[in-house]
Amino acid sequence: MRYLSTRDKLVRVTAAEAIAKGLSDDGGLFVPEVLPSLSEGQIQSMCAMRYQQRAVYIMSAFLKDFSAAELTNFAAESYNDENFSVPQIAPLKTLTDDTWFLELWHGPTSAFKDMALQMLPHLLTASLQKTGESREVCILVATSGDTGKAALEGFCDVDRTKILVFYPQDGVSDVQKLQMVSQSGGNVGVCGVAGNFDDAQTGVKQIFGDPVLKQVFSAAGYVLSSANSINWGRLLPQIVYYVSAYCDLVQAGRIALGGPVNVSVPTGNFGNILAAFYAKRMGLPINKLICASNENNVLTNFIRTGTYDRNRPFHNTLSPSMDILVSSNLERLLFALSGESDTITAAYMAELNKTGRYTVTPQIKREIDQIFWADYCDDEKTKKVIYATYRKYGYLIDPHTAVAFDVLNHYRHDTGDNIPAIVVSTASPYKFADSVLDALGQRGSEEGMELIDRLASVTGTVPPMPLMGLKGKRVRFDQVIYKEAMPQAVMDFLR
Ligand SMILES: *Cc1c(COP(=O)(O)O)cnc(C)c1O
Numbered sequence: 001m002r003y004l005s006t007r008d009k010l011v012r013v014t015a016a017e018a019i020a021k022g023l024s025d026d027g028g029l030f031v032p033e034v035l036p037s038l039s040e041g042q043i044q045s046m047c048a049m050r051y052q053q054r055a056v057y058i059m060s061a062f063l064k065d066f067s068a069a070e071l072t073n074f075a076a077e078s079y080n081d082e083n084f085s086v087p088q089i090a091p092l093k094t095l096t097d098d099t100w101f102l103e104l105w106h107g108p109t110s111a112f113k114d115m116a117l118q119m120l121p122h123l124l125t126a127s128l129q130k131t132g133e134s135r136e137v138c139i140l141v142a143t144s145g146d147t148g149k150a151a152l153e154g155f156c157d158v159d160r161t162k163i164l165v166f167y168p169q170d171g172v173s174d175v176q177k178l179q180m181v182s183q184s185g186g187n188v189g190v191c192g193v194a195g196n197f198d199d200a201q202t203g204v205k206q207i208f209g210d211p212v213l214k215q216v217f218s219a220a221g222y223v224l225s226s227a228n229s230i231n232w233g234r235l236l237p238q239i240v241y242y243v244s245a246y247c248d249l250v251q252a253g254r255i256a257l258g259g260p261v262n263v264s265v266p267t268g269n270f271g272n273i274l275a276a277f278y279a280k281r282m283g284l285p286i287n288k289l290i291c292a293s294n295e296n297n298v299l300t301n302f303i304r305t306g307t308y309d310r311n312r313p314f315h316n317t318l319s320p321s322m323d324i325l326v327s328s329n330l331e332r333l334l335f336a337l338s339g340e341s342d343t344i345t346a347a348y349m350a351e352l353n354k355t356g357r358y359t360v361t362p363q364i365k366r367e368i369d370q371i372f373w374a375d376y377c378d379d380e381k382t383k384k385v386i387y388a389t390y391r392k393y394g395y396l397i398d399p400h401t402a403v404a405f406d407v408l409n410h411y412r413h414d415t416g417d418n419i420p421a422i423v424v425s426t427a428s429p430y431k432f433a434d435s436v437l438d439a440l441g442q443r444g445s446e447e448g449m450e451l452i453d454r455l456a457s458v459t460g461t462v463p464p465m466p467l468m469g470l471k472g473k474r475v476r477f478d479q480v481i482y483k484e485a486m487p488q489a490v491m492d493f494l495r
Contacts, residue, residue, distance in 0.1 A: 001064045003030040003232065006335040007346040015063045016130035019123050019233040022226040023208060028346070029331050030232050036061035038243070038283040040258050047247045047257075051089040052079050054247065055119075055240045062236055063123075065130060074122035078237075083108050083118055085465060090115065090241040092248050093425070095393055098418065099408075100254075101401065101425040102245045109179060110428035110464045111321070112272065113150035116229075116237040120151075121158045123233040124225065128160065135223045138494060139163040140207060142200040142228065144268060144321045145172040146427065148190070149179040151227040156185035163227070164189040164493045166200045169480050171320050174448050175431050175467065182473035189493045192480035196314050198325055203486040204228075213487055220494055229271030230328050238275035239282075245422055246284055255420055262421040264290040264408035266400040267299055268322035270329035272424065277333060277371065287419060292407035293376040294319045299327060303374035306365035308348075309357040318379045318399040318435045321427070326352070334360070337367045373415070377406040386429075386439035396459055398432045399439075401425040430455060430463045 003018035005011035007028030013021070018030035046054050052075040059071050079089045085106045093101040107114025128137060139161060141151045148165040155163040167180060169192040180190045193200045207213055208224060217224055229235060242263065249255045263286050265273040273291055280286040293300045294317040302308040310325045317323055331349060338344040338361075351358040360368070377385070385402040389395055397405065404423050412418050429436045433451035437443040442458045449471050452463050481489055 001062065002033045004033050005029070005342070006031055006331050007342055007349065009340070009342045014065050014130075015232070016065050016127040019127040019231065020131045020133060020225065022231045026346075027209065027349070028342070029230050029329070029335075031332055031335055032062055032232075035278060035281050038279075040283075043243070043247065043250070043284070044257055046243065047251045049247070051240075051244055052076060054244045055079065055237065058240045058243055059236055066123075066126065070126060074119060074126075077122060078118040083114070088248075090244055092245055092422070093395065095395060098420045099423065100245075100249070100421075101395070101397070101405075101423050102241065103425045104241060105426065105428045105431075106464070107150075108153045108466050109146065109149040110431050110467055111146035111150060112424070112426040113146045114153070115241055116234045117147070117150040117154035117227065119237040120227060120231065120233045121154045121161070125158060125160065127233070133223060135218065135221050137161045137225045138217065138222045138490070139225050139227050140204050140490065141165045141226070142197065142204040143167050143172075143180075144197040144323055145176040146321050146431075147228065149176065149183070152180060152183045152185070152188050152190070155187070155227070156183070157187060162187045162189075162222070162494065164191065164490060166191050166193050166204060166486060166489075168192075168196045168200050169194050171196050171316060171323060173320060173432055174434060174451065175470070176320075178448060178470055178473070178475075179467075181475045181477045182470060183476065190477035191489050193486065194480060194482050196316070197320075197323055198314065199483045201228075201326070201328075203483045207487055207490060210487070213490075216491070217494065222494055228328070229269050235271060235275055235278075235329070238272060239279050242276050242279040242286070243284055249420070258285055260285045260287040260419055262286070262288045262290060262408070262411070262417065262419055263424065264292055264404045264411070264421060265424045266292050266319065266322055266404040266426055268324045268327065270299070270327035270333070272426070274329045274332055277336075280371070281336070288411070288417065289372050290404075290408055290411050291372055291374040292404040293374070294322050294382070294403055295376065295378050296323050296325060297376035298325050299330075300374045300376045302330075303368055303372050306362075306368070307357060307359040308352065310352070311356040318382050318432070319403050321400055322403070334364070337364045373411050375407045375410045377403040381406055383435070383439035386436055387441070390440060390459070396429045396436065396461055397425060398427040398429040399435050400427050428464050428467070430467050
């Protein structure tokens with residue numbers, strides 16, 4: 001199976017090339033030329049499998065240039081009990097008869113990015129080999145908090161790779177920052193950027209798009225690559241947990257095989273929900289994809305009106321991993337819904353670049369209405385939801401998950417559609433212990449790691465091991481730079 005660029009369908013590459021390159025030279029994103037289909041029988045056969053086997057099953061359908069043995073090996077190395085604290089890898093927590101939380105944060109960094117970033121280094125290093133790339137890879141990451149740490153963990157001391165992470169100085173939690181600046185490994189670098197996530201992401205995109213810099217890095221023996229969710233190798237492992245969650249519900253007798261479920265996803269760069277969209281298109285019986293945003297509700301407006309408009313104030317919220325105004329992966333959705341039109345997709349992206357906005361055709365809008373529903377939840381409400389969920393069910397959720405839960409409740413209230421629903425839980429509450437304590441009315445004067453102890457003692461819950469391990473860790477990276485200095489920072493890092 002080949003992969004096409006969303007901006008030029010004549011660009012056709014293998015899966016390995018798509019993963020090795022990350023982004024097409026024309027600025028487009030790689031998408032599979034056909035989406036494999038998933039029959040009811042296939043879903044049934046996956047019900048009896050373990051998570052690792054389900055991953056191999058799904059990923060093989062997309063990665064024809066990888067052998068089953070290779071993928072089995074990668075799944076075993078990614079999703080094992082050394083990296084994940086529960087054997088199910090992505091367990092469902094039952095809230096009520098018709099509502100479950102899909103906990104995607106039992107990996108090494110306590111956020112859902114691990115689901116993909118434990119797998120990506122395996123896919124990437126194999127892809128480099130398959131494509132005959134002789135240079136080393138330098139992974140550049142712009143992070144709104146969770147990607148950075150998950151990528152650092154995934155690539156730490158991986159042969160033939162170096163990784164440099166840029167995080168926005170005013171946009172990550174205490175715990176997130178500590179996780180990154182204390183990262184171990186001989187091939188890693190971490191650098192703060194004065195500004196917000198979009199500044200960091202724009203800076204990285206500019207480096208990728210600069211032909212002169214590309215030459216300079218190449219001459220130094222490096223090829224740049226990305227671990228952001230624009231890389232197909234990031235997106236693919238995320239399709240797996242939707243299928244897996246569905247199978248778990250069937251297996252537990254909670255839903256009948258073929259029965260519909262709704263899925264509510266806390267959304268930022270549109271990667272997680274796009275994986276759900278692909279799962280639905282493949283044949284997984286998902287009814288509505290509920291797109292949940294925080295006050296940076298550019299996606300809510302887009303899904304409701306058909307106009308994407310990034311010209312608006314940026315808010316730093318309690319759910320920082322969703323503080324994004326330009327959701328890169330939306331480009332893949334536009335491509336899919338425009339009848340795979342590279343010209344239409346490229347035109348929207350050019351408009352976005354030039355004016356900061358675009359409006360989709362009525363036909364695309366109708367398709368969006370059929371598949372998606374969207375709303376947002378502000379910080380005040382987020383705190384109330386965390387408090388109420390804990391009081392009523394004794395279940396502690398993080399601010400991102402609270403946004404998704406709240407928006408599911410809006411959806412049920414507004415539409416009367418009360419079929420079984422999965423809320424995607426993207427981070428451990430401990431990762432955002434300051435906000436969670438605040439929501440519970442228990443915030444004292446604690447800082448950093450003390451917040452984690454405090455949340456444990458207030459709730460009687462157990463913090464994830466990797467976060468406990470941060471205690472007493474040394475800060476290795478304290479540099480903060482302006483956006484303009486990012487190319488220089490990369491050169492210094494590679495020297
Ligand atoms: C990255 C992230 C999100 C947003 O996911 P996207 O794939 O960017 O839409 C939501 N919650 C948490 C905790 C995250 O780390």
